[in-house]
Amino acid sequence: MKMLKIKDVVMVALLTALYFIIYNIAGMLAMVFGAFGHAISPGICGLFCGIIMYFVSRKVGKFLQFTLMQAIIIVLFTIMGAGYIPWVITSIVAAIIADLIASREAKPAVWKLAVASGVFHVGQALGSIIPAMFFMESYKEDWISRGQTAEQMDAWVDAATGVLGVLAIVVVFVLAFAGIYVGHALLKNHFAKKEAQAA
Known part of the structure; x- marks a missing residue:
């Protein structure tokens, strides 16, 4: 199990910046699906950013690479005013x-990486789903204080609880x-060509 070096941190940071741009585009695309789109936006991001996570795994291939990615994403969203403690916790965990699952070996099987990506993005989604399910009033109050309307929050909660919440996950x-x-x-x-050239 290899740990990150400085050059790896730089590479992950650059790729995470690209991931962050795509994440925001995915968030806009998700608006087509209304409040449910908000709940599944991490999945839409995961679909479009799978190529980035795959590249990180094959190019960097070090332990904590995904934790570093997530930490950078959290910092960027927090700077934008979208940081939220439950989301930080579920995302990092x-x-x-x-x-x-997928960073303890340099070249994990594709299915392992796919499972890891699923878990990674579900963690982001749970940051709003868990509060909506278990801390509804404080969740609504927090986001209303940040500029969301009561109607928007009611719609978000409806889309993130019950059957819809499970479906979103x-x-x-x-x-x-x-x-x-x-x-x-x-x-x-x-990557096959790169390996052939290196052989």
Whole structure:
């Protein structure tokens, strides 16, 4: 199990910046699905960013690479005023689990990486789903104080609780899982050539 070096941190930071841009675009696309789109936006991001996570795994391949990615994402969103303690906790815990699944070896199996991506993005989604399910009033009050309307928050809570909340978790996992296979399909020849040249 290899640990990150300075050059790895720089590489992950640059790729995370690209991930962050795509995450925000995915968030805008998710608005098409209304409040449920907000709940599944991490999955939409995972679908489009699977290529980035696949590249990170194959190019960096070090333990805590996904935790570092998640930490940078959290810092960026917090700077934008979107940081939220439950989301920070679920996101970091999920990223550590993702690293345990797929970052202890340099070239994990694609299915392991896909599972790790699913867990990584479900962690992001749970940051709003868990508060909506278990701390509804404080969750609503917090975001209303940040400029959301009561109507928006009611819609968000409806989309993140009960059957819809469970469905959102499943959808996020499936989309993020699929994103890795998209990344694999697009990049496998690139890395095969690199390995052949290095041999």
